[in-house]
Amino acid sequence: GINTYTFTGADESYTVPSGVTSLIVKMWGAGAGGLGVGGGSGGYVSGTVAVSSGDVIKIVVGDGGAHDGNGGGSNYAGAGTVASWNTSPLSYGSGYTGIFTTSVSHSNSILIAGGGGSTGNNSSGSGGAGGGTTGGNGNPASGSYGTTRGYGGTQSAGGSGNGSGSALQGGNSSGAGNYSHGGGGSGYYGGGSAVGSNGIAGSVGCGGGSSYTG
Numbered sequence: 001g002i003n004t005y006t007f008t009g010a011d012e013s014y015t016v017p018s019g020v021t022s023l024i025v026k027m028w029g030a031g032a033g034g035l036g037v038g039g040g041s042g043g044y045v046s047g048t049v050a051v052s053s054g055d056v057i058k059i060v061v062g063d064g065g066a067h068d069g070n071g072g073g074s075n076y077a078g079a080g081t082v083a084s085w086n087t088s089p090l091s092y093g094s095g096y097t098g099i100f101t102t103s104v105s106h107s108n109s110i111l112i113a114g115g116g117g118s119t120g121n122n123s124s125g126s127g128g129a130g131g132g133t134t135g136g137n138g139n140p141a142s143g144s145y146g147t148t149r150g151y152g153g154t155q156s157a158g159g160s161g162n163g164s165g166s167a168l169q170g171g172n173s174s175g176a177g178n179y180s181h182g183g184g185g186s187g188y189y190g191g192g193s194a195v196g197s198n199g200i201a202g203s204v205g206c207g208g209g210s211s212y213t214g
Contacts, residue, residue: 007061007095009076011104016055023049023057025111029130029209030079030094032116032185033065040116040138040185042094043130043211047111049099058104062095065118065183079115080163080170080183080193080206091118093170093183093191096130096209106167106188114187114209115170117150119194127182128152128191131210135159135191138182138205150182150206153189159207161192170209188212 005012007030016023026046032039042062051057062077075081077095094115100108114130117138128136128150135152137159150161150171158165161184165171170184173193184191187209194204 005059005061007063012059014057014059016051016053016057018053020051020053023051025049025099027097027111027113029096029113029115029187030062030064032094032118032127033091034119034127034182037119037126039065039091039094039118040127040129040136040208042116043114043132045111045113045211045213047213049110056102058100058102060096060098060104062097062115062186065092065094078169078186078190080186080190081172082181082183091182093118093185093206096186109188109212110214112188112212114153114211115185117185117191117206117208118182119205125204127205128208130185130208131187133210135185135187135208135210138194138207140204148194149204150184150192150194152191152207153187153210155188155210158189159184159192161207162195163193165190165192165207165209182206185209
């Protein structure tokens with residue numbers, strides 16, 4: 001039979017039935033929030049996973065990043081967050097989707113589809129897509145709005161940025177005043193966050209999380 005899982009905000013479990021020796025898995029990481037050019041799309045991963053009867057598979061389905069002037073959004077599945085007290089345009093990164101053996105941890109990863117990186121406000125600085133073996137880099141904003149960006153996660157390290165990504169975690173952004181914040185997408189390794197350099201119009205793209213196929 002076919003089992004379909006969607007975002008619930010909580011880890012789920014699947015116990016392999018008697019007689020089943022493999023699972024065909026298709027998964028999509030969540031897309032990120034943003035205004036204008038918008039956040040990055042989530043990655044896609046598929047594969048056949050060898051299993052044994054009674055194995056317990058842990059399932060995580062990430063949430064799409066929210067664009068919210070008050071810092072709204074979900075940090076479930078490691079989505080990069082923003083400074084909650086900041087009142088300028090904010091966008092959370094998006095969460096990975098993944099399956100794990102026994103419990104959710106980096107070392108127990110079976111398959112992961114990376115989440116996309118966000119962008120804070122209306123500009124040319126779009127967020128990077130979820131991986132691939134490497135998440136997409138965020139794009140810098142145009143003109144005087146800043147040339148920094150968040151970089152995509154790889155197979156061995158989180159992407160750099162205002163806040164660096166890490167294992168199963170997108171980079172969190174921080175900063176003061178009227179600066180446009182975005183969180184990195186999570187993944188096998190998460191993407192870096194970014195902060196604009198010229199007030200609320202200064203938006204730069206954040207990095208996407210990497211995917212993992214074993």
